[in-house]
Amino acid sequence: MFFRILSKRMLILLKWVHPVIVGFVLAGCSSVVVIPPLEGLPPDAPEQRIKITAQKYRFEPETIKVPIDTHVFIDIESLDVIHGFNIERYGIEKEIPAKGRGTVTVEFYTRERGTYKFKCSHLCGIKHPWMNGKLVVE
Numbered sequence: 557m558f559f560r561i562l563s564k565r566m567l568i569l570l571k572w573v574h575p576v577i578v579g580f581v582l583a584g585c586s587s588v589v590v591i592p593p594l595e596g597l598p599p600d601a602p603e604q605r606i607k608i609t610a611q612k613y614r615f616e617p618e619t620i621k622v623p624i625d626t627h628v629f630i631d632i633e634s635l636d637v638i639h640g641f642n643i644e645r646y647g648i649e650k651e652i653p654a655k656g657r658g659t660v661t662v663e664f665y666t667r668e669r670g671t672y673k674f675k676c677s678h679l680c681g682i683k684h685p686w687m688n689g690k691l692v693v694e
């Protein structure tokens with residue numbers, strides 16, 4: 557009798573807890589919702605071009621401020637080794653060639669205000685995990 561009650565209660569508990577656990581697992585897998593970088597870009601959007609440099613272990617400038625509703629181009633050049641440039645929010649992922657091997661450009665349309673992290677996505681040395689910056693759309 558006791559086991560019957562217990563198992564019935566456990567079944568009810570599992571029925572309600574199970575979707576919560578699945579929800580947490582899914583949330584952990586996709587914490588950032590990606591906006592396609594040029595989604596919603598109107599043909600007459602104002603443009604802004606920004607140059608940044610990458611070197612062990614920082615981007616210069618570390619904070620980029622751009623206005624909303626703008627077609628932004630970021631030209632990135634390395635001052636030493638190969639780095640990477642990633643903005644998870646826009647699904648942007650580019651390799652930046654080593655010094656003297658050219659500049660890489662990424663572009664996106666700023667549809668939403670907010671502060672988004674950008675980071676180096678190419679293992680460049682011991683402090684690589686801390687090589688990141690902020691994109692502020694205002």
Ligand SMILES: [Cu+2]
Binds near residue numbers: 640680687
């Ligand atoms: Cu790096």
